[in-house]
Amino acid sequence: MPTSTRTGLVVGKFWPPHRGHQLLLETAAAQVAELLVLVYANPDSAAHPAAVRADWLRALYRGDDVADGPCIGRTPLRIFALSAAGDGVPPDAADDTTQREFVRQWLARQGLTVNVVFSSEAYGPGFAQHLGVPHVAVDEARAQVPVSGTRVRANPAAAARFLHPLVAAQLGVVAPGPVPRVVFLGAESSGKSTLCAALAEACGTVWVPEYGRTLHEQKNGNLDYDDLLYIARRHAELEDEAAAQATGVLFCDTNAATTALYSYYYFHRCDPALQALAAVCGQRYAHTFVCAPTVPFEQDGWRGPEALRSFQHGAILMQLDFYRIPYTLVEGTVAERVAQVLSHLTISS
Known part of the structure; x- marks a missing residue:
């Protein structure tokens, strides 16, 4: 047959x-x-x-x-x-x-x-x-x-x-990766992507863009509830793929915990599998940085209003405290933020 x-x-x-x-x-x-x-x-x-x-x-x-x-x-x-x-x-x-x-x-x-x-x-x-x-x-x-x-x-x-x-x-576990992962969190238009790209260039390595943004654009902003778990899954897969190509360190824009926040924000609920992905973020990343929402806001047609940034920033900090994930706040220009991150990574290594 x-x-x-x-x-x-x-x-x-x-x-x-x-x-x-x-x-x-x-x-x-x-x-x-x-x-x-x-x-x-x-x-x-x-x-x-x-x-x-x-x-x-x-x-x-x-x-x-x-x-x-x-x-x-x-x-x-x-x-x-x-x-x-x-x-x-x-x-x-x-x-x-x-x-x-x-x-x-x-x-x-x-x-x-x-x-x-x-x-x-x-x-x-x-x-x-x-x-x-x-x-x-x-x-x-x-x-x-x-x-x-x-x-x-x-x-x-x-x-x-x-x-x-x-x-x-x-099962509450995370597989060890070939290189340490460094994740950047922050409200919309807080400079995560720009910082990740700059750090990857400075360190001669690669970085992983926020997959949620990619799918959001593909679907013209019409995300469904089931999309949130899919976003977290695909982002994790893309991280694993990039880790195999990274040199020394992998920089990641956003994690599953932030995706879970958006699930609650937009749909007032969160898939248990996504909750579990969020709960192991403390194990998955060697370092967590939060970008302060102090850079000029850029409305690109996909983001919420600027006034939402302060709430998003506070929610991210609350979530990190809830999961007891240590983090470092970075501020200033792109160059200043790059220097802050590299200094912290050097001190921590």
Whole structure:
């Protein structure tokens, strides 16, 4: 059957989703027209049940247009969270035949047909045979991504490098990066971008622009509630990509904590996954600087009124105090601010 018409199936606990799971899903998606993903365990996690883990997967694979739903490339993902109470999920300790038959019957009840099964487990071939479809093994030896859900649950901090930043944050950990990250916060038109660019040039390294601004412009200012978590996720990904190219230090314009503030400001609520990303900002960045809103205000058509800057500045300081994140306030001209930051980094190094 040609790839363009095949429906693939991946089944797992995803407790929690890790880079090995991502490799599995992305490899599968490249070979099918649609990918079904079943998330379940019995007993399930009390803190992060299947429904929550499924939401993490949806957030990981959300694109710029949330209306399209989660996808990998052009392959749509249909992600289902199953439970013992609602779907009759058998205990994890049940025999292979019971597990296989449960999935077969569940698919039949939903009117879903699959043409190929993908897995990284030894049970995969027998499972696929029970469903009457081919099996494709993906990194069963864990050679490409040497991690497992059991290992992550045993020590999330030690396994953090095998977790996407969004997932790691839900477990309260941050993966160490190749270079220290320095983040700049501040109200609108407080000089963050200008300062980051100047510092990157002075230090011969790279910097990460505020992705929220990028998406805000792409959507002509019409951000939705779901966009805020996506902004924080994409910004974290862009930081990771830039860190691999940075020399000595990486400068970052804005963090997930500020994105969470905007979520509350515009929508009066904040996704728990975004809250978790905000809560680990103290671990993610080696230094936090706040740009004082004392430079001339520039209204570029995307910003709020100048009077809002004072409130934004105070809210950022309150949030940093709440999370007990040390910060340094920088003021003056661009040159003066560059000197203040470089002096602080030298003293702190």
